[in-house]
Amino acid sequence: MSTRIAGQKVLAIVLAGGKGSRLAPLTTERAKPAVPFLGTYRLIDFTLSNLVHSGVQDVWVVEQYLPHGLNDHLSGGRPWDLDRTRGGLVVMPPFSSPGNEDGEFAQGNAHALAQHLPLIREFGPNVVLVLSADHIYRFDYSDLIRAHVGHRASVTMATTEVELGQATRFGNVVTGEDGRVERFAYKPDEPLGGTVTAEIFAYDAQVLLDTLEELGRQGDLGDYGEELLPALVARGDAYAHPLGGYWMDVGTLSAYHGAHRDFLDGRGFPLDTEDWPFITSSIARPPTRVEGTARLDHALVCGGAVIAGEVVGSVVGPNAVVEHGAVVRDSIVQAGAVVRAGARVTRTIVDLHATVGEGAQVGAEGGDLSVIGARATVEAGARVGGGLVVEPRVTVRAGREGETARPPEGDDTAGK
Secondary structure (H helix, E strand, O other): OOOEEOOEEEEEEEEOOOOOHHHOOOOOOOOHHHOEEOOOEEOHHHHHHHHHHOOOOEEEEEOOOOHHHHHHHHHHHHHHOOOOOOOEEEEEOOOOEOOEOOOOOOOOHHHHHHHOHHHHHHHOOOEEEEEEOOEEEOOOHHHHHHHHHHHOOOEEEEEEEOOHHHHHHOEEEEEOOOOEEEEEEEOOOOOOOOEEEEEEEEEEHHHHHHHHHHHHHHOOOOOOOOOHHHHHHHHOOEEEEEOOOOEEEOOOHHHHHHHHHHHHOOOOOOOEOOOOEOOOOOOOOOOOEEOOOOEEEOOEEOOOOEEOOEEEOOEEOOOOEEOOOOEEEOOEEOOOOEEOOOOEEEOEEEOOOOEEOOOOEEOOOOOOOEEEOOOOEEOOOOEEOOOOEEOOOOEEOOOOHHHOEEOOOOOOOOOO
C-alpha cells in the first residue's frame, strides 16, 4: 500500500510550520500555507495537488505556527483522496517526548526533519521527498525521483532560474555538465548565478538520517541550507534537476501580489486541465452576481461574489462585494471582504472579511503595495496611502489614519 516510484518506497514530508513573518499581516492570524491564492485556493494546495498527481500518497505535513485553520482546510486529506486507511496524509504537530517533556519548536527546517527521525526510520522509506508548502508551481515529482535513483544521489535538488539580483534570497547552485552539484551557497551575499533551489529535495533516506544525526551531535541544525545540503554536496553525489516552467516563492507581500498578476496576465499555468487539476477544500457557492452597473476588465472573480462597481486587473474572492460606484484596480479582494459605494482601492490586498467604507481611498497607483488586514475596517472617507499596512481587526478612522495605518516592518522582496 506504500508509495513506490522507480522501485523505491517514497515518503513525502511537507514543511508547513513556518511563521511567514514577511507575509504579515496576511499571516498574523493564519499559517502561511493556509493563505488564500487566486481567491479559490490555499498555498498548500499546489504542493498537495502535485503530490497526488505524481503518484505520491504517503504525505506527512509538519506543522507548528497557528495550525488550527490549516488543519480545518486539510480535512484529513479528503479533498486530495489522501484520507486512506493505511498511509495517506498524516499531520505532524509539535510534541513533547520522554527525552524532552517540555516540548520544542523547530529552529529551522533541517531541525524540523531531525525531530521526526525515529518516525521516519520506523516508516522505512528509501527516498524522502521534502517540500515547502508556500510555492506556486506545477511539477511531476516522479521525474525528480527517477533521476535521483538513476544517479544514486544523496540528494537531488529541483532547481529554477531567477533574476540575478534575487538569487541571494535562495540556495544558489552551480552544476557540471552531468548535473552534479559542484558548488552550493545558501543565501550568499554575492550570487553564484541565477540557478537556485526550488525548495524541492529528494533525499536518500539512509544518508539523510545519518547526516542529520551527525550534524545534530555537532550543534544546531537550523535550515537545511546551512549545514545539511553543504555536507551532502561535499560528498560529491548531490545532483540538480531543472524544474522548468513557472515557479514563484510567494513568501513576501510583493511576490504574493506579483504571482496574482502573473496569472491575470496569462504567465502562470493551467489550473484545471483534465490530467492535472489543482484541488482544494472548498464549499459550494452560488454563481457570481454581476449587476448592470458593473464594469469588469482583466479580472478573476470567484463564486458568490457580488460586483456592482468597477474591477480592473484584480482578483475578487468568494462572497466578496464591490458596491456600485466603487473602483478596484490592481488589487486582491479576499473572500467576504466588502468595498463600499464610492470607495477606491488601488494596488492593495484587502484580506478576509475586511471592509473599505463609503468614499474611502486605499493605496496608490504606481506606489508600494498596501494591505488591509483580515476583519479590519477602513471607515467612510478615510485615506490609507500607498505602502501602508493595517493590522487585522483594526479600525482606521478618517482624520486619524496615522494611528492605525503604518509602513510594513522588514524587507519585502522575493525572487521568481
